[in-house]
Amino acid sequence: MDIMTALRTQWDRIGAVAAILVGLVSLFLGYLGVSGTEYVVKQMPYMIANGLFGIFMLGVGTALWLSADLRDEWRELRALRIAVNEHGLAARDGEGVTGR
Amino acid sequence: MTTAVSEPRARRAEARPRVPAYVTASQRRVDRRSRRIAMLGEGPWRRRDRSIVVGGCVLALIGLGICSWGGSGEVELSAQIDWLLAGIGCVSLSSVCLAYWLLSGLRTVRIEVAQVFGTITPNRPVAAGAVAGSGFVTVAGMVRYHRRECPLVEGKSTRAVDPAEGLRPCGACDSGDGVA
Numbered sequence: 001m002d003i004m005t006a007l008r009t010q011w012d013r014i015g016a017v018a019a020i021l022v023g024l025v026s027l028f029l030g031y032l033g034v035s036g037t038e039y040v041v042k043q044m045p046y047m048i049a050n051g052l053f054g055i056f057m058l059g060v061g062t063a064l065w066l067s068a069d070l071r072d073e074w075r076e077l078r079a080l081r082i083a084v085n086e087h088g089l090a091a092r093d094g095e096g097v098t099g100r
Numbered sequence: 101m102t103t104a105v106s107e108p109r110a111r112r113a114e115a116r117p118r119v120p121a122y123v124t125a126s127q128r129r130v131d132r133r134s135r136r137i138a139m140l141g142e143g144p145w146r147r148r149d150r151s152i153v154v155g156g157c158v159l160a161l162i163g164l165g166i167c168s169w170g171g172s173g174e175v176e177l178s179a180q181i182d183w184l185l186a187g188i189g190c191v192s193l194s195s196v197c198l199a200y201w202l203l204s205g206l207r208t209v210r211i212e213v214a215q216v217f218g219t220i221t222p223n224r225p226v227a228a229g230a231v232a233g234s235g236f237v238t239v240a241g242m243v244r245y246h247r248r249e250c251p252l253v254e255g256k257s258t259r260a261v262d263p264a265e266g267l268r269p270c271g272a273c274d275s276g277d278g279v280a
Contacts, residue, residue, distance in 0.1 A: 044180040049168035052187040056164060056194055060157065063198035067143070070205040074144040077212040084219045 012071065016064035023057030026050045144208035149201060156197025163190035217272065220251060236261050247273040 007014060030050025034043045164187055171183035236245040237258035245261045246253045250273035261267060 041175060041177055041180065044177070044184060045168065045172040048164075048171040048180075048184050048187045052184075052191050053164055053168070056160060056191050059191070059195055059198055063202060066202055067205055070202070070209055071143040074205070074209050074212055075142070077209065077216055081212065081216045081219055084216065 010068075012064050012068040016061045016068065019057045019061030019064060023054045023061060025054075026057060027054035030054060144205045144212070145201070146204070149204045153197045153201040156200075157194050160190040160194035160197075163187070163193070213272075214274075217251060236263055238267060242267075244268045244270045246270040249273070 027050065030046045033046035033050060037043055167183045167187035167190065171180050171187070174180045174183065235248065237248055237250075237253055238245045238261045239253055239256045239258055242253075245263055245267040246258075247270070248258075250270055252270060252272055263269070
């Protein structure tokens, strides 16, 4: 599978991994910033900017990954239902033809 | 005879006019764009769900930016705590929207599961033991009780059970409502 195909078919999982990585990097930078100063007033902007943004990105990444799983499950179920419907209709048509 | 054959050919040629290259290129672009929209739009979500989650996340992101900007401009701890609380509110808003997104998708998937089970009709008769009793059945070794038509017990030798026996309801046939 080449990169473009992977991007097209797995865009949500790739986005999820990217969001989680961004969140982790943001949290780490926030940690570095907070640990570099001992004044709470100077630590607070790191908590707001890096800490909350990191948590936000982790949430987005998790939701994207779970929604990718849901999308796959839904696609499989829909394909199964369509196949069952078509098979049922075909079987009914076949019975109708042989019954005559 | 010859004219009868050549006339439809000429008509077919008229019906299929030569398309200029720029038109086909434009059609290809439109096809690609519609494929991309279909790729993004495919899934167990409605347009309203997408609007809610995208709107909520964008609002939360803007709010976080404002809180970060406001918090870094303050020198008093109490004012910074206010900005921190506002930021927590923004993250909570995005969390609610994302949870709504996931629950909405899960609901649609469950509906799809129910439709699949509704489509599949059992073609084997239910075991005789299942007819008596409360309408629920189970199989030896199972820890859940099922409806008689549940595909998980289809074709197996079942026995009738009472839900009060201590078994758990089946999640596939939704036997938890107590109505057989």
